[in-house]
Amino acid sequence: MKRILVVGVTGSGKSTLARALSNRLGLTYHEMDALYFDGPGWSVNSELVDDVSRLTAGSGWIIDSLGSPEVRDLLWDRADTVIWLDYPKRVVMPRVLRRSVRRTVTREVLFGGNRETWTGWLSREHPAWWSWSQHGTRRREVAHRTRDPRFAPLDTLRFGHPRDTEAWLSSL
Template sequence: MERILVVGVTGAGKSTLAHALSSHLGLSYHEMDALYFNGPNWAINDKLTEDVSRLTAAPRWIIDSLGYPEVRDLLWDRADTVIWLDYPKRVIMPRVLRRSIRRTVTREVLFGGNRETWTDWLSREHPVWWAWSQHGARSREVGRRVRDPRFAPLSTFRFCHPRDTAAWLASL
């Protein structure tokens, strides 16, 4: 486990697990949303492919994302391990709701200096709506990828409940 993708739907705990693994395994951690959003008004990094290519050329790293479409195959080609947080909506939704409420109320600064606002909650791209609407599609996409012969060399760990993830992490 030297080039790790932590994948799952919004709110699964990808960043939290990636941070923990980074510390435990001594891997450099890269937050995909911070790479993708690099300016005000949720500006998208026009050098995302270059940045991700450079980071994943290193021998050891961990990234908390399935990958945005522009870099998805690059990430999966270069990873050696996928950790799939395949939690049900009943686990995901309370987490993402709590996180988004906290971020909105506290005006927490996010990627590129952006913040979640109450107005953002009306957008289909807001994390709560995104987690709800993309849950099934995201799970199917990861399932297809872990079964794809092109990615067969990947070691895959699939966890369907946070307690299973926690037990696995404690066993490392």
């Protein structure tokens, strides 16, 4: 377990788990949203493919993402382990809603200097809407990829509830 993807829907706790794993395993953690968004207006990093290629060429890393379409296959080709936070909507939605309300109220600075805003809640790309609408699609995508022979031998750890993830993390 040296090249790890932590996957799941928005709000499942990918970043939190990836940071904890980084501390436990001594591997470098790269936050995909910070790599993807590089400036005001949620602008996309034009060097994303090169950046991700360079970061994943190393022998040990953790990335918290299924991967945007531009880098998805690259990430999955180079990973040796996928940790799948396969939580139901009833677990994920309260988390993503609390996080987005906190970020909006506190005007927390996010990736590329951006912030969540009250008007942003009306967008289909807002994390709450995205998590709700993409839950089934993401779940099917990850399930398909974990069975795809192109990505074998890829160790997959699939957790259906946060307590299962916490128990596993405690055992490391």
